[in-house]
Amino acid sequence: MSLISVHKLSKxxxxxxxxxxxDLTIQPGECFGLLGPNGAGKTTTLKMLLGLVSPSSGDIRIxxxxxxxxxxxxxxxxxxxxQMDNLDPDxxxxxxxxxxxxxxxxxxxxxxxxxxxxxxxxxxxxxxxSQIPTLSGGMKRRLTLARALINDPELIVLDEPxxxxxxxxxxxxxxxxxxxxxxxxxILLTTHFMEEAERLCDRLAIIDHGQxxxxxxxxxxIASEVEPQVTEIYGETVTQWxxxxxxxxxxRHELSDETLYCYTHDSSSLLTILQNQTALRYLQRPxxxxxVFLKLTGRELRD
Amino acid sequence: xxxxxxxxxxxxFLPIWQRHFLVWKKLAIPNMLGNLADPIFYMLGFGxxxxxxxxxxxxxxxxxxxxxxxxxxSTMNSASFETLYSGFSRMHxxxxxxxxxxxxxxxxxxxxxxxxxxxxxxxxxxxxxxIVIWGLGLEHDWALSLWAIxxxxxxxxxxSAMGLVMNAISPGYEFFMYYFTLVITPxxxxxxVFFPTERMPATFQFVAACLPLTHALQLVRPLIMGHIPHDxxxxxxxxxxxxxxxxxxxxxxxxRRLLH
Numbered sequence: 001m002s003l004i005s006v007h008k009l010s011k012x013x014x015x016x017x018x019x020x021x022x023d024l025t026i027q028p029g030e031c032f033g034l035l036g037p038n039g040a041g042k043t044t045t046l047k048m049l050l051g052l053v054s055p056s057s058g059d060i061r062i063x064x065x066x067x068x069x070x071x072x073x074x075x076x077x078x079x080x081x082x083q084m085d086n087l088d089p090d091x092x093x094x095x096x097x098x099x100x101x102x103x104x105x106x107x108x109x110x111x112x113x114x115x116x117x118x119x120x121x122x123x124x125x126x127x128x129x130s131q132i133p134t135l136s137g138g139m140k141r142r143l144t145l146a147r148a149l150i151n152d153p154e155l156i157v158l159d160e161p162x163x164x165x166x167x168x169x170x171x172x173x174x175x176x177x178x179x180x181x182x183x184x185x186x187i188l189l190t191t192h193f194m195e196e197a198e199r200l201c202d203r204l205a206i207i208d209h210g211q212x213x214x215x216x217x218x219x220x221x222i223a224s225e226v227e228p229q230v231t232e233i234y235g236e237t238v239t240q241w242x243x244x245x246x247x248x249x250x251x252r253h254e255l256s257d258e259t260l261y262c263y264t265h266d267s268s269s270l271l272t273i274l275q276n277q278t279a280l281r282y283l284q285r286p287x288x289x290x291x292v293f294l295k296l297t298g299r300e301l302r303d
Numbered sequence: 304x305x306x307x308x309x310x311x312x313x314x315x316f317l318p319i320w321q322r323h324f325l326v327w328k329k330l331a332i333p334n335m336l337g338n339l340a341d342p343i344f345y346m347l348g349f350g351x352x353x354x355x356x357x358x359x360x361x362x363x364x365x366x367x368x369x370x371x372x373x374x375x376x377s378t379m380n381s382a383s384f385e386t387l388y389s390g391f392s393r394m395h396x397x398x399x400x401x402x403x404x405x406x407x408x409x410x411x412x413x414x415x416x417x418x419x420x421x422x423x424x425x426x427x428x429x430x431x432x433x434i435v436i437w438g439l440g441l442e443h444d445w446a447l448s449l450w451a452i453x454x455x456x457x458x459x460x461x462x463s464a465m466g467l468v469m470n471a472i473s474p475g476y477e478f479f480m481y482y483f484t485l486v487i488t489p490x491x492x493x494x495x496v497f498f499p500t501e502r503m504p505a506t507f508q509f510v511a512a513c514l515p516l517t518h519a520l521q522l523v524r525p526l527i528m529g530h531i532p533h534d535x536x537x538x539x540x541x542x543x544x545x546x547x548x549x550x551x552x553x554x555x556x557x558x559r560r561l562l563h
Binding site for chain 1: 399406408562
């Protein structure tokens, strides 16, 4: 049985429909990524799953709980890592975890037994008694992750867990998440880092304008949505060159600013031509999730 | 209007109240001193200063008269500052409420915790002022003056609930200034903190009779002066009506703000 099932979920604010007929199923033990540009409806969807925003229509079920009616009971089994840090700045690391644990009805003995393991998992053991303002951004994120695990949740919901972190801090979060996946936890995360989704997620859904536009494993999405090879070509004369050659050399191409993205099944003939073009520089790489994402959601800036 | 269904009252708010208490405890001594200094200076300054120019009011010194006013004034302020400035920080700036809403607790639990925490702060200020009153020997009957403690808590509940209404509609800290200048200050001047309401024109007296602070004073002042308040039930009831209806309104407005 699926752990999360969402059927025909919609949310309307006055004239704007933020989520439009979304269907999702997430299996226990799965790491599921919800991808989409800013304003695609990711955070609203998460809030509806947690019962914090009521849907305009549609059904949500988490485990055996109906949402939003039984959201309180469902949240007892869910750990949430929000997009923005909202740790208690007046408390130490341990006090933050204790206070949060009490919201789940845990007593001090249970909490004292649980907290060292969580600090260890998130690499914060040496910071147990530190004040929050003395922690780095990455440490705060890790503490927020530890806090999300205080109730030993079956489902962990992460809203952009690594936004704003440096690469080291991001890798630390990823390694923590991988350990949780190995423990069999179900993870639902939103992100707009394609690398994050590709590394962590078993399956993903790309949503835009509140609608599901693609779903599958990262590998299947890449195989089904885009050609396997990408050649990125740049240089002052790229626009001219594209007009003459892109149609014949590329299976599909996109010109964005000064860069031509040339998608091919076999790039060998293209590369031969490019070798003689001294005014152009190019980069050859296998296609990835970002190519899928940009193809499906477009290259225009979202605000 | 689905947001304005009655508030759900549950003891689930206790761990949140405990959180507020633990934060307060970290800075308990400066907090208490800050709370106390202002009303004590007012009481002593005005009490001795203006008091020396005035005859006795209703048979007691102006300082005695003012002490009951100070108790009400500072308990009201404790609850108001707590639910306005500190509550707004927790809701809007630190996002403490948001963190709590991701747990099995609800927004209604959070509001109830704010209501009781504000009232707890009032209780603490009330007790502190009462200790000063005892220290200066201003009370007429020690045992009777103890009843000012539950009244301080009731004042706290009423003004916390009113503060939460403001909190629910506030775009920022600046907004609270309106509440203090347009609601709190007139209430203080009309309600009998500094001078007896009976000396004012009839219209003012009528307005004063509608305001919760006036009724708080009509409970606290007799208790300090050593007699049982007249019409006790009516005063308590009016404060409860202000408190309960404000809390209901605050819950609806806050749900509309945060759960849409």
